[in-house]
Amino acid sequence: MNRRKRRLYFIALGVITLLLAGVLLRAGMEGNIVFFYSPTDLAEKGIESGKRFRVGGLVEEGSVEREGTSLAFTITDGLNEMRVVYTGLVPDLFREGQGVIAEGRLDEDGKVFRADNVLARHDENYMPPEVADSLKETGQWQHATPDDTGLPKFLKDHETPDEARP
Amino acid sequence: MTPTDLTSFFAMGGYGAFIWSAYAVVFLIVAALTAESLSSRARARRLLNQLDTEGENR
Amino acid sequence: MLPNAYPARFIGLSRTVVVWLAILTVVALAVALPWALWLSPPDYQQKDTIRIMYVHVPSAWIGLMAYVLMAACALVSLIWKKPLADYLARAIAPIGAVFTLLCLVTGSLWGRPMWGTWWEWDARMTSMLVLLFLYLGYMALSNAFDDFTRGTRAAALLCVVGVINIPVIKFSVEWWNTLHQTTTVFKKQGPSMAPEQLTALLLMALAFHLLFALLVLVRTETEATNARLRSLGALGTD
Structure with missing residues (x-):
C-alpha cells in the first residue's frame, strides 16, 4: 500500500x-x-398560503363531521386549533381524542387546512382492552390533555404558560 | 381448539395479513442469515482442514 | 501475520458456547412465540397489530446494540490492532444490517394499518435508514481492498464516526416532532405497557439476543479461519 x-x-x-x-x-x-407543526407553531410563525406542510395534534372531541367520504375535524394542541377538511380514507386509528397528522395546504383565506393525506399518531402506552375499560369505568382514565405527563412531545412543548392560565 | 378459534387466530382481528407477513419476513430472513453463516463457516473449516492435511503430508 | 492472528482459544471456547446458545435460542423462541402471538392480550387501541411490536422492537434493539458493539471492536482494532477485534467487527456488520432491515420492514407493516402509511421521512425512520446504510458502507468498504487489514481499518474509521447516529436514533423521538411515538420501555416512570405485553416483548428480545450472540460467534470463526487461509495463500492475497 x-x-x-x-x-x-x-x-x-x-x-x-x-x-x-x-x-x-x-x-x-x-x-x-420537524415532521409536523402544531397549531401553536403555526399561530406563532404564520404560514405562506399555498405552501405544503403537515399539521399535527389531537383530534378534538366532538369535532368530527362526516359527509360521505368527506370529513372535517379540528386539530388541537390544547392552546390553539386548526380546522381540517379532507376527502378520502382515514387510518383505522383515526378517532376523536387520538393523535393525528394532516398533510396539505392552507385555504386562500387561511382559515381552513385542506388535507390530502391524514396519518394517525398514537402514544407510547399499551394496555389490554379490559384494562382500558376498567380505567374508564373507575374514572382513572387519563384523558389526553396538554397538562398530562407522558404525552407526546408535541403536546408537552406547548404546555400553557402559567401566566396564560385563568 | 375448535376450527373457529383457529380461524380467528389466523385472522388476527382483520390484521392477519400484516402480522403474519411481519413474522414470515423475520423468520425467512433470519433463517437465511443463519444458513449462510453456518455454510460459510463449514466451507472455511473444510478449506483449512485440506491445507493442514496437505501440510502434514508434505 | 501476527502470531496471535488466529485466536485459537477464543474459537475453541466459542464452538462449545455456540452449541449451548443454539439450545437456549430454540427454548427461548418456543416460550416467546406463544406469548407473542397468542397468550398476550391485544392492545386497546392497536388491537392485534401490537404483536408486530414483539419482532419490530427486538430487531431495533439488536440493530442499535450491534452497531455499538461493532464500533467498540473497530476502536479496539484501530488503537491496539487486535486481529480478533477485526474479526468480531466484520462478523457483526451483516447481522446488524439484517436486524436493522427487519426493523424497517416490520415497522412498515405496522405503520400501514395503524398510521396509514408504509413509510414517512420522519426523524426516527430516516435515522434508522442511515443506520442500515452505515452497516452497508462498512461491509462495502471492508471488502473493497485487496489488502485485508487496510480495508478493515478504513471501514473501522467509518464505523467509529458513524456512532454519532446512535444517540440521534435514540433521542429523535424526544428532540423533534415525529410520526413515531416516544419510548415505551426505557422510561423514568417505568415501561408504559401491560405486564403480559411486556413479558411477550422481553421474551422475544431474549430469544433475539441469544440468536445474535450465536450468529456473531459463528461468523467470527469464519472470519478468523478466512484470515488464516489468506495468510497461507489459499484465499486471495493479504
Whole structure:
C-alpha cells in the first residue's frame, strides 16, 4: 500500500462522511426533521398560503363531521386549533381524542387546512382492552390533555404558560 | 381448539395479513442469515482442514 | 501475520458456547412465540397489530446494540490492532444490517394499518435508514481492498464516526416532532405497557439476543479461519 493510494482512501472516506452529514443537514434545513407543526407553531410563525406542510395534534372531541367520504375535524394542541377538511380514507386509528397528522395546504383565506393525506399518531402506552375499560369505568382514565405527563412531545412543548392560565 | 378459534387466530382481528407477513419476513430472513453463516463457516473449516492435511503430508 | 492472528482459544471456547446458545435460542423462541402471538392480550387501541411490536422492537434493539458493539471492536482494532477485534467487527456488520432491515420492514407493516402509511421521512425512520446504510458502507468498504487489514481499518474509521447516529436514533423521538411515538420501555416512570405485553416483548428480545450472540460467534470463526487461509495463500492475497 503506497502513500498515494492510502490518501485516496481517506479522501473517499471523508467524502462519504461529508455527504452523509450534508444529507442530514439539508433534511434539517428543509424542515424534514420537524415532521409536523402544531397549531401553536403555526399561530406563532404564520404560514405562506399555498405552501405544503403537515399539521399535527389531537383530534378534538366532538369535532368530527362526516359527509360521505368527506370529513372535517379540528386539530388541537390544547392552546390553539386548526380546522381540517379532507376527502378520502382515514387510518383505522383515526378517532376523536387520538393523535393525528394532516398533510396539505392552507385555504386562500387561511382559515381552513385542506388535507390530502391524514396519518394517525398514537402514544407510547399499551394496555389490554379490559384494562382500558376498567380505567374508564373507575374514572382513572387519563384523558389526553396538554397538562398530562407522558404525552407526546408535541403536546408537552406547548404546555400553557402559567401566566396564560385563568 | 375448535376450527373457529383457529380461524380467528389466523385472522388476527382483520390484521392477519400484516402480522403474519411481519413474522414470515423475520423468520425467512433470519433463517437465511443463519444458513449462510453456518455454510460459510463449514466451507472455511473444510478449506483449512485440506491445507493442514496437505501440510502434514508434505 | 501476527502470531496471535488466529485466536485459537477464543474459537475453541466459542464452538462449545455456540452449541449451548443454539439450545437456549430454540427454548427461548418456543416460550416467546406463544406469548407473542397468542397468550398476550391485544392492545386497546392497536388491537392485534401490537404483536408486530414483539419482532419490530427486538430487531431495533439488536440493530442499535450491534452497531455499538461493532464500533467498540473497530476502536479496539484501530488503537491496539487486535486481529480478533477485526474479526468480531466484520462478523457483526451483516447481522446488524439484517436486524436493522427487519426493523424497517416490520415497522412498515405496522405503520400501514395503524398510521396509514408504509413509510414517512420522519426523524426516527430516516435515522434508522442511515443506520442500515452505515452497516452497508462498512461491509462495502471492508471488502473493497485487496489488502485485508487496510480495508478493515478504513471501514473501522467509518464505523467509529458513524456512532454519532446512535444517540440521534435514540433521542429523535424526544428532540423533534415525529410520526413515531416516544419510548415505551426505557422510561423514568417505568415501561408504559401491560405486564403480559411486556413479558411477550422481553421474551422475544431474549430469544433475539441469544440468536445474535450465536450468529456473531459463528461468523467470527469464519472470519478468523478466512484470515488464516489468506495468510497461507489459499484465499486471495493479504
